[in-house]
Amino acid sequence: MKRSDRLVSMTNYFLENPRRLNPLPRFTEMYQAAKSSISEDLVIVDRVFQEEGIGHLQTIAGAAGGVRYIPEFSTDSSLHFINALCSKLEDPVRILPGGYLYMSDILGDPKMVNQIGRVLGSAFSDAEIEVVVTVATKGIPLAYAVASYLAVPVVIVRRDPKVTEGSSVSINYVSGSSRKIQTMVLPKRSLKEGANVCIIDDFMKAGGTITGMTSLLAEFNANVKAIGVLAEADDEEEDRVVENYTSLIKISNVDIKQKRIQVLPGNFNQK
Template sequence: MKRSHRLVALTNFFLENPSEHVQLPFFVETYKAAKSSISEDLDIIDEMFRHEGVGYLQRTPGAAGGVRFIPSASRDRNKAFIEKLCNQLADPTRILPGGYLYMSDILGNPQLVREIGRIFATAFADTKIDVIMTVATKGIPLAHAVATFLQVPVVIVRRDPIVTEGSSVSINYVSGSPQKIQTMVLPKRSLAEGANVCIIDDFMKAGGTIDGMKSLLDEFHANVAAIGVLAEADDEEDERIIQDYVSLVKISKLNMKKNLIEVTSGNFLQD
């Protein structure tokens, strides 16, 4: 195999298998090349990944050493994307009756959702995460995007149990404005005891839903390793239950009478 062909094959492998640790003998056998040649190829690919701002190759020495691709978007790339996202969300035609914000087109766009997943994977690259958790339904695409880059499974919290998922753990929590009691359930087989969980949600006001998921995780003796939200509302900041989280955009003002939305970047870009 020519080096140019091998470089394409290796690049495709890493992009298709992010965060997966692979020992060098696998590449030596697969591409019938010397270990030194593979090592040089990895240097070239790592340099280009960093140049393009999409991530880098993490190398580990020793007998059990190998390499894995860490998706990690550059700050400039993330900033440009988040600014674009803010502009899209600031469209006043997104205002819905009741003061809600229409976001389904963004959550239904595979390219946008994939880039959002890459950003959260960047934020949590150094965090030990065993599983991604979200609540049905709008957070599901985001959770799967993050899980794809981190190579971990997704568990979905639902409002009602599903008979095909077996016995479930159920809790009541307070959410919404005005506040009301709601229920969320999670199948007992979804989580292993002591699992490190990353919670992903599409929108957060006071944080009641996420706080409910944290309480549900207590029932499984699981740990909240990270929390990521696509958009947060700024008008209830003083009453916010959740403090330690990463947000991409912030809805600073939503005025139905003036047909006005102000959207700024979230805390992800803060130094």
């Protein structure tokens, strides 16, 4: 195979297999090419990936070594994306009765969801996450986007037990905003003991849901290494019960009468 063909094939391979360690012989055999040619290919792929701001190739020396693609999303690209999202969300037609904000179109766009996953994932890149955990329903697509980026599985906490998943662990918790007692369930076999997890959700108000998840995860002796949300509500009347989290945007000053809304960048860049 010629260099030009190899580069197209390799680019696809790395993008498809983030974080997987590939011994060099894999490529020399796959492409029937000399080690020196493959090494030159890898230099090119690495350079262009860095220029495009999508990550880099990491080379590990030694017998158990090889090369792997570490996805990255630059802080500049992240902030650019966050600012564009803020403008998009400030459209007053998004205001719903009760002062809520319509975001289903954003969360329904796979490309947008993917970008959000990259931004959140890049913030947790070094946290050695083994599993992404979310709670049904709206956080699910974001959780998969982050998990794809980190190349780890997703576990979904449910609010209702399903007969089809075997024995479960459940907890009751008090919702932060409504003060109601709610239930959360996780099937026993869905999470191994002591895993490093990252919690992902679409929206955080007082943080009751995330506190509930943290309690449920404690039953599995999980280490909550990171918490990421797309949006947080900037509500000064309520005490936030979750402290260590990363948010991309902050929704404040929803004025239903004046049809005005303010959407600001979250704490992403202050971490």
